[in-house]
């Protein structure tokens with residue numbers, strides 16, 4: 489018998505300036521009025537940029553997950569993770585649902601974040617599309633080399649159509665996945681519900697400023713634009729980041745993601761055992777149970793539920809007619825790919 493049981497995570501809506509479409513609440517089986525934001529940060533130890541305390545997931549005992557992990561890192565993360573990363577969880581998972589195209593932006597990589605933001609993490613991210621309206625699209629990577637002065641002009645003069653017109657357009661359906669390396673300019677289109685895995689920061693450089701006053705992270709644009717990958721990407725190179733059809737089981741993201749996070753789709757069954765280790769589980773369809781040697785009764789799960797699996801819960805069996813996306817922190821020892829990724 490182990491001491492730690494799976495923890496059910498309640499929605500953690502973190503205010504944003506763009507409107508949601510209600511898909512996040514529907515996915516969770518909640519009334520739309522409860523979803524006060526299009527972003528639900530799941531198992532978050534991350535604060536909104538410049539807003540202390542905002543964004544942290546709270547546990548039923550009143551502690552923040554961040555405090556709980558800092559107090560018992562081995563129990564949550566396991567010895568191998570702690571040996572590699574200390575008590576740094578290394579992962580943020582979000583449900584993100586937008587009723588409009590999000591602004592064009594980019595995120596710093598680890599080297600930039602260390603040099604300018606005092607943080608070991610940048611914000612490589614990945615999208616797993618859970619729902620998409622017919623014709624839905626996302627945008628990533630410039631189609632041609634963009635000069636530094638040209639990009640600066642687009643930002644200064646907010647030439648949004650030029651930014652968007654020079655990005656690759658990626659059609660998406662439910663099941664599509666896109667890995668977005670730090671630095672790559674990108675935007676999620678309207679009518680898409682994504683499960684986003686990312687490094688645990690809130691660093692965004694808003695090329696398209698919309699309502700964002702602090703789009704340069706307070707660094708000044710001369711510095712902030714250094715984090716943007718201005719290279720033109722060929723369609724072939726971009727294809728290495730995208731799965732348009734989506735995987736129906738097993739690994740969901742390319743191996744290049746392993747230094748940042750991992751995701752796998754599993755189905756319930758007698759032989760479906762999740763190996764011990766920290767994970768955030770997102771139930772995407774059906775109903776089932778999680779069982780194991782952990783304390784307490786097996787846990788009933790259903791579509792829309794989100795569960796934190798601490799290392800201390802041991803191996804967990806997933807039973808029933810249920811599909812679950814298993815999100816995990818980076819692989820200890822996986823090296824951070826040198827830029828450019830792929």
Ligand SMILES: [Zn+2]
Nearest residue numbers: 593595613674
């Ligand atoms: Zn982003």
